[in-house]
Every structure is written in structure tokens, then in C-alpha cells.
Amino acid sequence: MKIRLSENFRAVFYAPFYATMALGCYAREGLDITFVDSAAPGGGPSGLLDGTVDVTWGGPMRVMKSRDENGPDYVCFAEVVRRDPFYLVAKPGVAFTLADLPKLRFASVSEVPTPWLCLQHDLRDLGIDPASLHRIPDRTMGENLAALAKGDLDIIQVFEPFAAMAVRQGVGAIVHAASGRGDTAYTTLLALRDGVEKNRAAFSAMARATRAMQAWLATHTGANLADVVASYYPNVAREDLVAALTRYKAANLWATDTPLSRKGFDRLAVSLQSGGFIRRIPAYDNCVADPMLE
Secondary structure (H helix, E strand, C coil): CEEEEECCCCCHHHHHHHHHHHHHHHHHHEEEEEEECCCCCCCCHHHHHHHCCCEECHHHHHHHHHHHHCCCCCCEEEEEEECCCCCCEEEECCCCHHHHHHHHECCCCCCCCCHHHHHHHHHHHHHCCCCCCEEEEECCCCHHHHHHHCCCCEEEEECCCCHHHHHHHHHCEEEEEHHCCCCCCCCCEEEEEEHHHHHHHHHHHHHHHHHHHHHHHHHHHHHHHHHHHHHHCCCHHHHHHHHHHHHHHHCCCEECCCCCCCCHHHHHHHHHHHHCCCCCCCCCHHHEECCCHC
């Protein structure tokens, strides 16, 4: 069964997707998977529309957004990333709680919307107006790490390996992990509903392959995972990759089963709504593929 799978982008927290390939889980299910580069972060769904890919991985937030706008009938299945993989990294020695954020020079992630949408909701839960922050919203994570090292910023929002790099270089310390907010539906496989019907056997096989990877991950370390996926991250230092994957595993970042967490779905939906990304909370059953796919 040949399937064209769009990569969202080559992020470290997506390591389990690459492990599923590298461990032979797809092949054992009779799947011939071809990875197709996404033109930009979050660009996979457009490939579903123009027929250049059969399935992509990405955030259920894109399904929710499309549902809110009466757009294409996307659905998600096979949850892999169940918690928010972003961190706040501050200058070493900074005592920090989220309540301190309005007092600090802060740069949020510009590359994708979900991290800020989740963080702004957590601030609202604490009674903090996100608009009160001295926030720089439009620079890359690499640029923000360099600014932190120079002393031009007090705190930045990043994912791995930028957090590991900051710690190793001694220019930053992790002061807040967004994974601590609990289940937040972050990354699944996405397809068009009619694509699910067309490729049901293959997508069911993909879900089974994902479960096999999850079973392997449950009994192996972050260093073991780094060994399996290192070739997919040639520009990430081994020390940083091991530190990043070990930290993510300890945070229970990745799902241990494929059905999309309802708790995580709801947590994401209210965060998107409070940030103005969607107007209405969508129904779980309208956004998730037929459970028999799992």
C-alpha cells in the first residue's frame, strides 16, 4: 500500500513519526511510505487539497480552524504528540513563575501559532492579560536565542533543540515547560474525510504501526530514540538530541495510545477560542476520524 505522507516540518518533538519509519513499523504493516516535504510549517493540509499527498501530520488545531470556517472536511487520527512541547527559557539565575512574565522582555514563537495560543490561555487562567506582556512576536527561535545570549531579551519561548542548546551553551535555563499544562492535542495524522474512506485500509495500518512504535517507546530511553532517529536530524548535535528527547520523554509528551485524548482535545479547543483563533468549540466527533480506524 503506497502512501504519500507530508512532513509538517523537521522538529525534534516529531521524532516518533520518524521512529515509526526507522523501526520498520510501517513496512511490517505492508505500507510503502514516501515522505513529502511541506512547503511551510502547517502546509500539509494544502497538499491534501491539491492531491499531492494522501495524509499529513499536524495539529488538530487545523481541523478545528477549518471546521470553524466551514472549510475543507479535515479529520484527525492516530495521536502522537499529546502535550505542548514548548519551553520558556530565561537568562541563567532568573527566578520565574508565569506571573513574572509581564515584567520581562519576552519573545514568543513566530513560526507556528499554537504555542502562543496555549500560553496566552494559561496566562488568562492566572488572571493575567496577555496584552500586558512586553512581547516580541515576529522573530525566529534562532534569532531569539541569539538575543537571549546577548542579553537583549530576558526570556524566550522555544522548542527543542533550542532549549538544549541554551542549557549546553550556558546562556539560558528552562524555567517553564508547557507540557505541565497536561493533555493538549498537539499532533496527529490528518486527512480529508473522503481520503479516509479511500485509504481506510492503509490508514488503519498506519494507526497500527503507530501503536507498535508507541509500545517500543514505552520500553526505551530518550537516548535509544536518538539512536534510531539521528539520521533525520543531521544538524542537531548528538548531545542536544539526547538531552531533548530524554526531557520530552520524562514529560510524557508523547501519546501512549492512538485514540485522540478528549481531555486534550478540549484543552486545545478552549485555548484556541480564548485567543480568538476560532469562534466556536467544535465537536470532538466531527473532528476525529471513525474510531474503527484506530
